Amino acid sequence: MKQIRLAVFSLIIIVLSGCGSAKHGREALLSQDIGEYYKAIEKYKKARKKEKDRTKRIEYAYNIAECYRAIGQYDYAAQNYKFAIRLGYPAPEALLHYANMLRITQKFEEATETYRTYLDSVPGDTRALEGIEAMRKTQEWVANPTRHIINPIKEINKTGSDFAPVFVGGRDNEIIFTSSRKSSTGKKESMITGQAYTDLFRATFSVQRQKWEEPKLLDQNLIINTGDEEGAATLNSTGEQMIFTRCRYDKAQAMGAELYSTSQSRGSWSDPIKVQVIGDSLTAAHPALSPDGSMLYFVSDKPGGQGGKDIWRAPAEGGTFGKAVNLGAAINTEGDEMFPFVRDNDELYFASNGHIGMGGFDIFKAIEDENGVWKVENMGSPMNSSADDFGIAFVTGENKGMFSSNRKGSRGDDIYSFLVPPKIYQVEGEIFDKETNSKLDGATVRIIGTDGTNLKMRAQNGKFKMKLKPETEYIFAAYKDGFLRDKAAANTIGLDDSRDFRFEMYLTPTDAPIKVDNINYEFGSWELLESSKVALDTLVQILVFNPTITIELMAHTDHVGSDQFNFDLSQKRAQSVVDYLIEKGINPDRLVAKGYGETWPKTITRKMANQYDFLKRNDELTEEFILKLTPAQQEIATAINRRTEFRVLSTDFIEKFDAEPEK
Structure with missing residues (x-):
């Protein structure tokens, strides 16, 4: 973010060794030391332009890069780090910072090379290794975005910085936010950012116009907004109490950031009172009240x-x-953690440039368990970007809100809305004729769900579509006269995101024999091989799912051997299958075993013709036909004839149950 946030926070002191002899150099170093980065950049540029000493010019270039990095102008920082390195800046730290700027600006290949160069000088440095990991994670987050929908709020955002929104009373129709726009009362230019001092503004949403009204100063009486800087506020659940940040100045010298509390009555704010949460000489900013008001979160660089x-x-x-109490190492890092917000479900959100992220500052979610252990999670893309993302706030009870970002397309720090749309589940199915592989019109689909759903729908042109409910299991059964049924399932239990279920269902026509694949026997025997039982279990499921059909089990042999031997063998094989099905609970009245020996050669189907280029649809694999083939083709054809099939004899079977015996 354009570091206007620093103007409503304590000034970090960066202690650098050495001091230039020129006046501009001394003034620049002093400004940098007290956090006046914008002023320091201008002074360093003047000093570098006049300085003849090469060593000092290199130092000035590096310090300019450091200041640009501090105020979030990462492209300029990268340019100046690169310049300093080319001139021969001696400390390897410059390479690390340069690599970080390249990563933040998404120049991943160059960043990787620079990290590796740095690691050659400082092997195993955690910061460089985490930078490389951040690039990998960034690409993963971009490739797998969350369901958040984000948009800039054009009616609110102006030239300058607009950031850190909070919802009044947790409602979505009124916000208080921080801005450096022209209408702010602080007319002075910040030595940190070069922008005007910030104030607190209020914006309301017009239901009639369906847009945000022009923001106005929160306090027309100048009780809250003063000639100093105000911003980064938090409200209690009713919106009547506010704690905000104020950064006071004395003769343009920053006196640090402090927290102030005020309350509202009949539209007027009371005189702010300083909130004592740390020592007088220390700084505190970015307050966030817990939803019940029992805890105040804030940001400080206190020891x-x-x-x-x-x-x-x-x-x-x-x-x-x-x-x-400090929130500890799970939340806080060697970098900066800022802009906390506590949601009404007690989730903590904050911005950090110390945790692995996509850019300068990313927004993180943290959940604290009953043992006080925090689990921290990057919010990913599109909530985070290669720029600075921070200052999030949620509408009470809803999965929507606002946050701040200076991502591409912004005019500085801008306010964005976000929304996670409701999870939508729907199923879309297609029904095919298994034999012709064409869509089957006129089939009926029955839908049964664990939520009590029990309905039928007609598939149109072989398709059906419907919405599903969350946390529900569904079974879909497709059926049509003259076909075996097929089924599919969908389950929305435990799904975090919307999902479209798509599946295909194949109904097998019953006007021709149906081959059961992978039914094998011992050579010259009717004993089923163990591997055949998997296929037969599938046949059991077909019979269970189609409870009104009766079938004839048909076993066939090839032409090798005598007619009588083949007939007897095929009959026994068919009976073996029937016996297995009975063992599995299928009513014997639904089963007929029939051996055909070699008397019913296979007629080639369209599917088989596509599989074997020497066969055509409707070819009949008679002995005469087979003997005209090559030896290799004959082996295939005779194997096709050795098969187990079934055909549907009737579709009106009704299971009869024995009456309970009299006692």
Whole structure:
């Protein structure tokens, strides 16, 4: 983000060794030390232009890069790091920072090469290894975006910086946010960002116009907004109490950031009172009240943290707050963690440039378990980008809200809306004739769900479509006269995202024998091989799913051997299949075993003709036909004739159950 956020936060002091002899160099170093990065850049540029000493010019170039990095102008930072490195800046740290800027601006190949060069000088450096991992994760997040829909709020965003929105009373029709727009009361130019001082503004949504009205200063009486900088606020659940950040200045010198509390009555705000959560000489900013008001989260660089700016929290004690506690290493890093927000389900959201992310600052979600252990998760794309993303807020009870970003297309720090649409589940099925592979019109689909759904629908042109309910299992059964049924299933239980279920169902016509694949016997025997039972279990399922059909099990042999031997063998093989099906619980009244020996040669189907180029559809594999083939083709043809099939004899079987015996 364009580091206007720094103007409503404590100024980080970056201590650098050495001091230039020229006036501009000394002034630039002083400005950088106290966090006036914008002013420092201008001074360094003047100093570099006049400086003749090569060593100092290299140092100025590096310091300019550091200042650009601090205010989030990563392209300019990259250019100046590159310049300093080319001139011979001695510390390898420049390579690491340059690689980070290349990564943030998504120049991944060059960034990878630069990280590796740095690792040659500083083997195993965790920061470089995490930078490489961040590139891998970034590409993964972009390739697998979340369901968030984001849009800039054009009516609110102006030239300058608009950021850190909070919803008044948790409702979606009114926000308070921070802005450096021209209508702010702070007319001075920030030494940190070069922009005007920030103020708090209010915007309301017009239901009639279906757009946001022109934002106005939160406080026309200038009780909240002053000649100093105000911003980064939080509200209690009713919107009547507000805690906000104020960065005071004395003769243009920053005095640090502080938290102030005020309350609203009949549209007027009370005089702000300083909130004592840390010592007077320390800084605090970016407040966030928990939904029940029992805890105040805030950001500070006070001693006892993990490094940089950390998130702390302090319990409410009457009208004050108790001892602040650092959220620990799971949340806070050596980098900066800022802009906390606590959702009404107690999830913590914050921005960080220390955790592995996509750009400068990313938004993270953190959940604390009953043992006080935090689980932190990057919100991924599109919520995060290669730029700075921060300052999120949710509407109470809903999966939507706003956040801040200076991503591509922004005019500085802009406010974006986000919405996670409701999860939608739907199924789309196609029904085919298994023999012809063409769509089957006029089939009926029965749908049964664990939520009590029990309905029928007619497939039109071989297709059907319907919406499904969450947390439900469904079975779809397709059937049509003259065909065996087929089924499919869909399950929405535990799904985090919307999903479209698509499947194909194949109904087998019953006007011709149906081959059962992979039924094999011992050579010259009717004993079923163990491997055949898997295929026969499929046949059991067909009979269970089609409870009104009776079938004839048909066993066939090839022409090798005597007619009588082949007939007897095929009959026994058919009976073996019937016996197996009976063992599996199929009513014997539904089964007829019939051996045909070699008397019923196979007629080639369209599917088989596509499989074997020497066969055509409707070819009959008689002995005479087979003997005209090559030896290799004869072997295939005789194997085709050795088969087990079934054909449907009737479709009106009704299972009869024995009456309960009298006692």
